[in-house]
Amino acid sequence: MKKMAPESKEMLDSFWLCNIRGIGAVSVRRLVQEAGSAERVKELPRRTLEGILGPKRADILEQAMGEKRRRAALERYYKYRSDGIFFLPLWHEDYPARLKNVPDPPAALYGKGKLLPAGAKTVAVIGARDCSAYGSWAARRFAAGLAGAGVAIVSGMARGVDGIAGWAALEAGGVSAAVLGCGVDVCYPPENRPLYERLSKEGCLLSEYPPQTQPSAGLFPARNRIISGLSDLVLVTEARERSGTLITVDMALEQGREVFAVPGRITDTCSKGCNRLIADGAGIAVSPKQILQELGLADAAEKNAQDSQPCSDASLSLREHILRALDWDPRGLDEILQALRSHFREGPLPADQVMEELARLCMEGKIGCISGRYYLLDGEF
Amino acid sequence: MYCSINAGGLRGLESYAARVEVDVSSGLPCFDMVGLLASEVKEARERIRVALRNAGVKMPAEKITVNISPAGIHKAGTAFDLPVALGVTAAQGLIAPDRLEGILVAGELGLDASVRPIRGVLPMVLAGLRAGLLEFLLPLGNLREGMLARGAVVMGVRSLEEAICYLCCDGQGRRAMRQQAAERLRTEEGALDTGSAPAQPHDFGAIRGMQEAKRAALAAAAGFHNLFYIGPPGAGKTMLAKCIPSILPPMSTEERQEVSAIYSVAGRLPGGELIRQRPFISPHHTVTGHALAGGGAVPMPGMVTLAHRGVLFLDEMAEFKRPTLDILRQPMEDGTIFLAKSGGHFVYPADFMLVAASNPCPCGYYPDRGRCRCTSWEIHRYLSRISGPLLDRIDLCCTVQPVSFAGLLDTAGQAGEDDGQWDSAAMQARVLMARERQAHRYAGTGIHVNGRLQAGDILKYCSLGLREQEFMQEAVRRLGGSARAVHRLLRVARTFADLDGQDRISCRHLGQALHYRRGEDLSQISPQI
Known part of the structure; x- marks a missing residue:
């Protein structure tokens, strides 16, 4: 070398x-x-x-x-x-060490942006493209939590979980890499263009295919072995029963990587794949802190932990009531009002005040809005 | 012998004065009609010949020439049957020519000499009044419609004999016949009344919960804003939309006459009663452009015109063909529709409130990912079938979620918990109050409602205080939005302030407008969600 x-x-x-x-x-x-x-x-x-x-x-x-x-x-x-665009042959010293040791490493990598720091721990956050609100919340939470503690996040920049994880890692000020199934100068899927641009500046884009290779279905499974190969640990936030994500999991197991899955309710079709993985022996991802400990980064976990003190009902303002009435699952105004009603026993419930407060919370980035329904963007449940 | 008689023709929604001239003179026996006639007018010859015989009037074995002037205008419709038949009768000297003066005659004839109702009586009578005619001889079936025009002396006849008899009478005799006809109408109506009660309009009181959607309807009605309901199948979007006419302000007399005239031309005024309820027009999504805009060489009023002063409801908006939907853009901007046809150019009124409903995605369940298996691309594609310029003209957007079973049965949870009652009567009262404020503010400007505020007026009528400006700035920075989107927000906030009885727009009103804005997730996919 x-x-x-x-x-x-x-x-x-x-x-x-x-x-x-x-x-x-x-x-x-x-x-x-x-x-x-x-x-x-x-x-x-x-x-x-x-x-x-x-x-x-x-x-x-x-x-x-x-x-x-x-x-x-x-x-x-x-x-x-x-x-x-940089070029890394297998025998180059900057070639990711972890990837060298997998059964079938790519002979060379093409890349854009900054190389992943050599010593840093790396976690792949992957999951369904058509993810539920829960899946996207989990992706955001784990990616941000891990990236904030200095863990590099690897994903595939696909629609859904992958893209969200990459975005959240960059937002948290962390390092993120995306492994593409096309040339690194091709943005696929096109709607992830903003993420692509950010990754090519603040993070890293990698591909084993030469530039200008167009995406095609056959290339993506092979790219998955690089995602898992680059990582110390693979975290699946949401997957259906028969999901492409499970290909990556198979590769990860073959390469001897640890696999963790975020559990879902047994009735959620979107979480069936994850629950199956857990039943088959995958680790159960409970919080970013636990994953950090799993990676041997207990100090970072301590530093990163922030315990929210629950306070009594009486002293809460309307805003706090609203935040309590929300979680990752998008709720319509009627549902929010319904939930608030149990707290505001006396006097009429000011729906217009609730709407104003919701708008303010949206602007502050505390909650998100999708199709007129609101959900919490971050927070411990 | 020559004689002439006043008649009326229809051209689009307008009526023009026509004159039927009949000449009976010696020559080879024949019956000719001229004056740029459509085939149904030419065919009138046969109807008139038989009807006259069955009425006991002999056709003279002479040369009969009929001209309908002005000869340069294309004549269509069956309203000329009766005046021509009466002209032929008068030209034989059976009716004194001076008895035909100052009266307008219209009606269709049957072979049995009966007089049948026609389309467009109301505009015809109104045009006749403008032209200085006071007396109108109409089919009995159109009598009520003719009486809607103030100041008109109207007679309704059932048969040709009756019409001849009426024209032969002097002033006193005619008055007696008119009273008789009115009497007859009243007894017939009595029989009708017992048969069918007027359709009960839908009432918001029948809908449980759904405060969010009702509030959107309230604001839309108060400011005459266009409204878009998005929600899964079975959530109650259609039911909500159907209730909206019940909370719009009652129609004024002018509006009722205006709308009734349109319906008369369209042949949709069966009982001959004035339209009392605001129109609710709900075309199926397979509707053609012609049906929507108005089609034909001289176009019949289309759906947009029939919805004038009322609600045009497009259920499953995303399923409409895009070119069809784009027809709506011009009427939504101008309140009228301009039709250039082979028969000439026509401007029809089309000032309606658009209420649209749609599923959020092809399967209908997004964002419930447990049930929705549509890809993000499919979801994006589904609503982007509706063109941006059209969506830009929709001020309010509301998601509708199905009420849970418990909510349906919950009778106690309806009253007392929220601000105010949410049945149609209470909502209409609030709408009226807000409209009053608008009428006061816009007095003498030509604007009537917030929903029709143009960009230039918005700055004038929707000014913000310092705090509100900051709030708005932050909202636009954070949530993104074009100048158009800002204008939409301000218009809606103005309406919420009016509903609140406030002159100044406060953050609370802006917050509500923001809640009902069109979510950006409808037009683009962002990686943050």
Whole structure:
């Protein structure tokens, strides 16, 4: 493992080697192992090449050694660099150490943004695309809680849980990386554009596919092994019975990662997958604090813990009553009024006052509003 | 011998004065009608020939020429049957020509010489009055409608003989016949009254709970704002919408006459009674553009015109075809619809309150993810079928959630807990109070209601204090919003202040307006949720 300057001969040769059509990651790894470095692959005798690749693909490699092909690769490499995209071959020292040890690591990673800090603990927060309010609340809560304590959050930047987790981690001032199933210069899904832009500046975008690769269904399962491979622990916040998230869980188990799931009610279809995981032996995620302890970050857990003191009913203002009447499940105005009624026994209930207070709380970012229903954005339950 | 008789023709919602001229002179026996006639007017010849014979009037074996002037205007409808038949009778000398002066005749004939009701009597009578005619000879079925016009002397006849008889009489005889006809109408009506009671309008009192939705309806009615209900199937959106006409202010006499004239032209005034309740028009989502806007060479009033001064309810708004919905944009802006047709250009009134209802997503249960399996893309796509400019004209947006079973049975929980009563009568009283404040504020400006405030007027009538400005600024910064969205908020806040009896808009009113704003999640997906 050596330090490689971005412009070094070794980097250029690595890029060339990883971008030959027909030569896959496994072959590349064996070639470099045999030759000692990417630079010296060219010097391998024909017989060794045939031994590794077979005669047909040895031809392909020899053709690729031509001056024209090598120059084309060189040009592409510089173009990517000028676009702010970095390239990390498996034998680069910045290549994430955890990922090196998985059964089938990608031969090279393309990336945008800042690399994940080498020593930091990493947690993958994943889950359903069409998540419920509970799932999105859990994703937000765990991602923010963990990121706030210095844990890097890895996700897939997909719709639903993945995107929410990435966003929440950045909001909490933490580090976040997204592993894409397309080129790092392609934003998919398009509605996550704001998150994509933020990640490319404040966080990190990674992909094993070269830039400009368009998303296609076949690429995503393979990307999941990188998500779990990058992480110390995989946390599933919500998954249905047959969910794509479970592919990532399988990969994680194969790679020996710990898997935790956020439990849901047994009647919630959106939580069936999570509950099944727990039944099969996954850890039960109770709070960010517990996950931090699980990662051996007990100090951070202590520092991060904030105990809310419950106070008596009588002294609460209308605003506090409203906050108490809400949780992660979006509630309509009628439900909120109904809940408040039990506290405001005397006098008529001022619905207009409640609406004003709800608007204020929304503006302060304490509660969220979806389709005219309100829910709590953060808080311990 | 020549004679002429006053008649009226319809062109769109307007009536024009026409004159039927008949000449009977020697020549080959024939019966010709000219004057740019549609086929139903040309066909009148056969009806008139048979009806006259059955009424006992002999057709002269001479050359009969009928001209309906002004000859340059296209004539349609069956209102010319009776004047032509009477003209032919008079041209034979059976009715003295001076008896035909100052009277307007309209009606359709049957082969048995009966006189049948026609469309558009009310505008015809009103136009006749404007032209200086005082007396009107109409089918008995249209008598009541004709009497709605103030100052008109109206006679209703059942048969051609009766019409001839009436015209032959002098002033006194005619008065007696008119009294007889009015008597007959009254007895017939008595028979009718026992048969069918007037339809009971829907009442908000019958809806349990749903304070949020009722409050939205209250504000919409008070300011004549357009309203959008979003909610899962079976939540009661349609029921709520149907109750809205019951809390709108009762129609004034002018409004009733205006709306009745439209319905008369559309042939929807069966009993010939003035429209008393505000229209509630609910087109099915497969409605065509022509049906909605008004179609035909000379267009019949469309749904938007029939909803004039009332409620146009679009159930399942997202299921309407987009081009059809976009037709609504111009009437919602101007209060009229402009139709350019082969028969000419027509401007019909179309000042309605739009009430729309829709599911939040194709399956209807979003954001209940336990039941809704729609992808976020599908949800986004569903409501974005409604074009932005149309949504921009909808001030109030309210989510409707089904009342729980316990809430349905809870009889005690209805009264005493919230501010005020929530049945139609109490709500209408509050609407009237708010309307009064608006009438006072906008006296002499041409504006009547908050919902029709234009951008320039908003600054004038919806000024905010310092605290409110800060509140608003923060809201716009935090929740995002275009200038249009701000205007919507201010208009609605103005209405909430009026309902409160306040001259100044306070944060409380702004807060309510914010609650009923169109959630941004309808138009875009943000990663924060």
